[in-house]
Amino acid sequence: MAPAISSSTTLHSREEAKEMEQVEIDWENLGFGLTPTDYMYIMKCNKGDEFSEGHIVPYGNIELSPASVVLNYGQGLFEGLKAYRREDGKLILFRPDQNASRLQIGAERMCMPSPSVNQFIDAVKETVLANKRWIPPSGKGSLYIRPLLIGTGSSLGISPAPEYTFIIYASPVNKYFKEGSAPLSLYVEDEFDRASRGGVGCVKSITNYGQALRPLTRAKSRGFSDVLFLDSVTGKYIEEASAANVFVVKDKKICTAPTKGTILPGVTRSSIIEIARDHGYEVEERMVEIQELLSADEAFCTGTAVVVAPIGSVTYQGKRVEYEAGDNLVYKKLLSTYTGIQKGEIEDKKGWIVEINQSSS
Ligand SMILES: *Cc1c(COP(=O)(O)O)cnc(C)c1O
Secondary structure (H helix, E strand, O other), rough: OOOHHHHHHHHHOOOHEEEHHOOOOHHHHHHOOOOOOOEEEEEEEEEEOOOOEEEEEEOOOOOOOEEEEEHOOOOEEEEEEEEEEOOOOOEEEEEEHHHHHHHHHHHHHOOOOOOOOHHHHHHHHHHHOOOOHOOOOOOOOOEEEEEEOOOOOOOOOOOEEEEEEEEEEEEEEOOOOOOOOOOEEEEOOOOOOOOOOOOOOOOOOOOOHHHHHHHHHHHHHHOEEEEEEEEOOOEEEEEEOOOOOEEEEEEEEEEEOOOOOOOOOOHHHHHEEEEEOHHOEEEEEOOOOOOOOOOEEEEEEEEOOOEEEEEEEEEEEEEEEEEEOOOHHHHHHHHHHHHHHHHHOOOOOOOEEEEEEEOOO
């Protein structure tokens, strides 16, 4: 937001230089890997101050003190959202204010200052425009945007960092799972937990993911698409997958775990709940027993990266349960409304779509 004049002029000339250039990407075979783009956004802030004067810089490595608090004590958060290129050429974001406010809530939990909602959205827009040529053609994926908020200042003892950095980088992506849109096979993890009571499962803290690597890689090596974590207190209730919320459908009733402490409040989750209620479905946010999942009619995952993905099977304590496929599944209706709003085919009555103005940033 701050360096409006200088950065938009430089951005303009950069855009002119890059506009004609094609990127060499096989859009047809794009998965969810990292494809580095041209630019990233950086904004710094000292403890006690506010974020200001962020700018676009060439994408590349950053320098960190070995004593930085993020490296030593995990003081860091991330976000994830997507920019889409519509058929008519418009560039849009989906509910970026939700990511901005979730980052603010997380920052409070992790003792960090955070950018304002407007600073966040403006920074995302600048990052997208600077990397415009990397946004996949309409229908071939999206530009995944990864904001990071990290304690870059140094401290030997455990304490909040004296300096913070807000970074945004981006990568063109398409399907998250190698299965594409085939149903997922989930492994119910009953040995390792994701989040515990009083912990940080409810925010996108970087500390939630390192410990998920072992169960996740183990499940993948056994041929599963993802793990499904259970609550850490009783091990009886389903929580979520490694980076996606989980929904269960029984007799046309939909339920999903409540966002009370250990569940990440997904933007896709809340959008799907709203869409489902608009369609007349009853949606319950409550503790869901693993047995309910095993006897459900249907189950699906939601997340920015996975979008809405059907679950084809769940394996729990050696027992595998399969769900029926079919055209009448609830997830299909919800998914088509969700993507219809993003594509502009369904009117956005909720103000979820934010267009990026391409003539002047
Ligand atoms: C990011 C994430 C989600 C999905 O959140 P969205 O806002 O829908 O992308 C769900 N669970 C976990 C653990 C996550 O990290």
